[in-house]
Amino acid sequence: MTTLSIGLLYGAATLLVMFAGMPIAFALGAVATLFMIAFMPNGSVDTITQNVYEEMASITLLSIPLFILKGSAIGRSRAGQDLYGALHAWMHKIPGGLGIANVFACALFAAMAGSSPATCSAIGSAGIPQMRKHGYSGGFAAGIIAAGGTLGILLPPSITMILYAVAAEQSLGRLFLAAIGPSLLLVTLFAGYAMWKFRREYHAAKLQYERSGQESELLRIDTMTTRDRFALLPRVLPFVILLTGVMIALYGGFATPSETAGLGAVLALILIAVIYHVWTPGELAPILVSTLKESTMLMFIIGMSLLYSYVMSYLHISQSTAEWIVSLHLSRWILLITILLMVVVLGFFLPPVSIILMTAPIILPPLRVAQFDLIWFGVIMTIVMEMGLIHPPVGLNLFVIKNIAPDIPLRDVIWGVMPFVGLMIVAVVILCVFPEIATWFPDVIMGK
Amino acid sequence: MAHGLDPVETGQGGASVSDAPADRVLAAVNRVIVILSSIALVLAACVLTYSVVVRYFLKYSTDWQDEMSVFLIVGAVFMSAAAIQAQRGHIGIEAIVGLLPKRVNHVRILLVDAASLAFCGYFAWKSITLLHEAIVDDYHSSSTWAPPLWIPYSLMTAGMILLSVQLLLQIVAGLRAPDPAA
Numbered sequence: 001m002t003t004l005s006i007g008l009l010y011g012a013a014t015l016l017v018m019f020a021g022m023p024i025a026f027a028l029g030a031v032a033t034l035f036m037i038a039f040m041p042n043g044s045v046d047t048i049t050q051n052v053y054e055e056m057a058s059i060t061l062l063s064i065p066l067f068i069l070k071g072s073a074i075g076r077s078r079a080g081q082d083l084y085g086a087l088h089a090w091m092h093k094i095p096g097g098l099g100i101a102n103v104f105a106c107a108l109f110a111a112m113a114g115s116s117p118a119t120c121s122a123i124g125s126a127g128i129p130q131m132r133k134h135g136y137s138g139g140f141a142a143g144i145i146a147a148g149g150t151l152g153i154l155l156p157p158s159i160t161m162i163l164y165a166v167a168a169e170q171s172l173g174r175l176f177l178a179a180i181g182p183s184l185l186l187v188t189l190f191a192g193y194a195m196w197k198f199r200r201e202y203h204a205a206k207l208q209y210e211r212s213g214q215e216s217e218l219l220r221i222d223t224m225t226t227r228d229r230f231a232l233l234p235r236v237l238p239f240v241i242l243l244t245g246v247m248i249a250l251y252g253g254f255a256t257p258s259e260t261a262g263l264g265a266v267l268a269l270i271l272i273a274v275i276y277h278v279w280t281p282g283e284l285a286p287i288l289v290s291t292l293k294e295s296t297m298l299m300f301i302i303g304m305s306l307l308y309s310y311v312m313s314y315l316h317i318s319q320s321t322a323e324w325i326v327s328l329h330l331s332r333w334i335l336l337i338t339i340l341l342m343v344v345v346l347g348f349f350l351p352p353v354s355i356i357l358m359t360a361p362i363i364l365p366p367l368r369v370a371q372f373d374l375i376w377f378g379v380i381m382t383i384v385m386e387m388g389l390i391h392p393p394v395g396l397n398l399f400v401i402k403n404i405a406p407d408i409p410l411r412d413v414i415w416g417v418m419p420f421v422g423l424m425i426v427a428v429v430i431l432c433v434f435p436e437i438a439t440w441f442p443d444v445i446m447g448k
Numbered sequence: 449m450a451h452g453l454d455p456v457e458t459g460q461g462g463a464s465v466s467d468a469p470a471d472r473v474l475a476a477v478n479r480v481i482v483i484l485s486s487i488a489l490v491l492a493a494c495v496l497t498y499s500v501v502v503r504y505f506l507k508y509s510t511d512w513q514d515e516m517s518v519f520l521i522v523g524a525v526f527m528s529a530a531a532i533q534a535q536r537g538h539i540g541i542e543a544i545v546g547l548l549p550k551r552v553n554h555v556r557i558l559l560v561d562a563a564s565l566a567f568c569g570y571f572a573w574k575s576i577t578l579l580h581e582a583i584v585d586d587y588h589s590s591s592t593w594a595p596p597l598w599i600p601y602s603l604m605t606a607g608m609i610l611l612s613v614q615l616l617l618q619i620v621a622g623l624r625a626p627d628p629a630a
Binding site for chain 1: 540545
C-alpha cells in the first residue's frame with residue numbers, strides 16, 4: 001500500500017471512530033494500535049505501553065495536573081468574586097467601568113487559574129448578576145465573561161501552551177512570555193468594546209428615559225467610598241502576589257516549569273486555607289476530585305495523541321503530508337490562513353490538546369519552510385483555538401455561561417459573544433502585521 | 449475540557465449508575481483510589497516545592513524529585529481512569545447523538561464501549577507483559593536515582609485492568625437495561 005492510501009485510511013478510520021462517539025483518548029489509541037498491527041513490523045505493537053508511558057512520563061507534561069490543581073484551588077474559592085469586587089470598586093467611575101472591571105478580573109483570574117471555563121465560572125457567577133443588575137443586556141454581559149474567560153488558555157500558565165511547547169519543541173518560558181503582549185492586546189480590545197457598547201446601551205436608555213420617563217438601571221451612578229475601595233484589597237493582594245511570585249520563580253531561574261507548577265499548587269492551597277479557611281478534607285475534596293477528573297481525562301488524551309502521532313510519523317504519513325503541503329508552493333499568508341481555518345474547523349469537534357498534538361507534525365514543517373516564527377505561531381494558533389471556546393457548535397464557555405445564568409437565552413449569549421469573536425480575528429490580523437507584539441517581550445527578557 | 453469543573457457546572461455529561469454487586473464493589477474501589485490519587489497529586493506538588501526550597505535555602509540539589517513526581521502523577525492518572533470512566537468523564541465527540549433514534553443510540557453506546565474495551569483490554573494485557581519484563585529483567589530508570597520501573601508499570605497495569613473491568617461492567621449494564629424505545 002502507498003503512503004497516501006495508508007494516510008487516507010488512517011484519517012478515515014479516525015473520523016469514523018471519533019464521530020461514532022468513542023472517547024477521544026481511546027479512539028486515537030485504538031486507531032494507532034490497529035495500524036501498528038497492520039502496517040508496522042512485527043513486534044512494534046509490543047512497545048505500545050512503553051511508548052505511551054515514556055511520552056506521558058515527561059516532567060513538562062506532568063506539570064499540567066499541578067497547574068490544574070492550582071487553578072481548581074483558586075477557582076473554587078471566593079477569590080474570583082473578591083477580585084471582581086475590588087476591580088469594580090476601583091473602576092466604577094469609568095463609563096462602562098463595570099464591564100471593563102469584568103474583563104480585567106477575567107484576565108487576572110485567568111493568569112492565576114490557567115483555565116478558561118473556570119475563569120468564566122468564577123468571575124461570571126459574580127459579574128453577570130452585577131452587570132445585569134446595573135442594566136447591561138444579558139447578551140452583552142454574557143459576551144464579556146465568555147470572551148474574557150478565553151484568556152485562560154492564552155495567559156501563562158496555559159496548558160495549551162505547554163502542549164504546544166512539547167509538540168513544536170519550543171521553549172516554554174519563551175512561549176509564556178510571547179503570550180503576554182497579545183493577551184494585553186485582547187484585553188484592550190475587549191475593554192474598548194465594552195466601553196463603546198456601554199455608551200450605546202447608555203444612550204439608548206437615556207433616550208428612552210427622555211421619551212417615556214422609564215428609568216433604566218444603566219443610568220444609575222454607583223457611589224463608593226475610599227474605604228470601600230481599600231476594604232477588598234487585603235483579600236486580593238495575596239493572590240496577585242502568588243501570581244507575580246510564580247512568574248518570578250519561573251523567569252528568575254529559581255524553578256523549572258514543573259517546579260513552578262508544584263510551587264503554585266502548594267501556595268494556592270495554603271492561600272485558600274489562610275484567607276478562606278478552606279482546609280478540611282470535606283472542603284478540599286471537590287477541589288482534588290475535579291483536578292483528578294480533568295487531569296486524567298487530559299493526560300489520557302495527551303498520551304494517546306502522542307502514540308497516534310508516533311504511528312503517523314513512523315508510517316511517513318505526517319512527513320508525506322507536510323512535504324505535499326510544501327510542494328504546493330502556497331504564498332506564506334495563504335498557507336497560514338489555510339492552516340488556521342483547519343484549526344478552526346477541528347476546533348468544532350476536538351479540544352485544543354488533541355488539535356495541537358495531532359496536527360503539529362503536519363503543519364509545523366511547512367510553517368518552518370515558510371519562515372514563520374514558531375513561537376509567534378503558537379500564540380496565533382492559541383488565539384484561534386480560543387475562538388472555538390466561544391463559538392458554536394462546541395463553545396464550552398457558552399455552556400458555562402448558560403449554567404451560571406440560565407435565564408439568558410442561548411441565542412442572546414451567542415449574539416453577545418459574536419463581536420468578541422470578531423475582535424479576536426482583528427487581534428490575529430494585528431499580530432500578523434505587527435508580530436513584535438508577541439516576539440518583542442521574550443526577546444528582551446531571554447535574548448534572541 | 450472541563451478545566452476543574454464538574455460536568456454539572458458546565459451543564460454537560462452524565463454518569464451511568466448501576467446497583468449490581470460488581471458495580472458496587474468497583475465503585476467502592478474507585479472511591480478509595482480517587483482519595484489515594486488525590487493525595488498523590490498533592491504529594492507531587494509538595495515534592496517539587498521541597499526541591500525548590502532545599503535548593504535555594506539549604507543549597508543542595510536533589511536528584512529524585514522529578515522522577516518521584518512523575519511516578520506519583522502517572523500513578524494517579526492511570527489508577528483513576530476507571531473512576532473517570534464510571535462517570536463517562538473521558539470526553540468524545542457527541543455530535544451525532546442527538547440525531548439518532550433512542551434505540552440506535554443505545555446500540556451505538558454498546559458498540560463504542562465494546563471497541564473501547566477491546567483497546568483498553570489489549571493495552572492492559574500489553575502492560576502486564578511489560579510489567580513482567582520489568583520485574584524479570586530488573587528494569588531501572590536511566591537517571592542517577594535509578595528507581596525500579598516496576599513501580600510505575602504496576603500502577604499503569606492495575607489502572608488499565610480496572611478501566612477494562614469498568615468498561616465491561618458498563619457494557620453488561622447496557623445489555624441489561626430495558627429497551628430505550630419500548
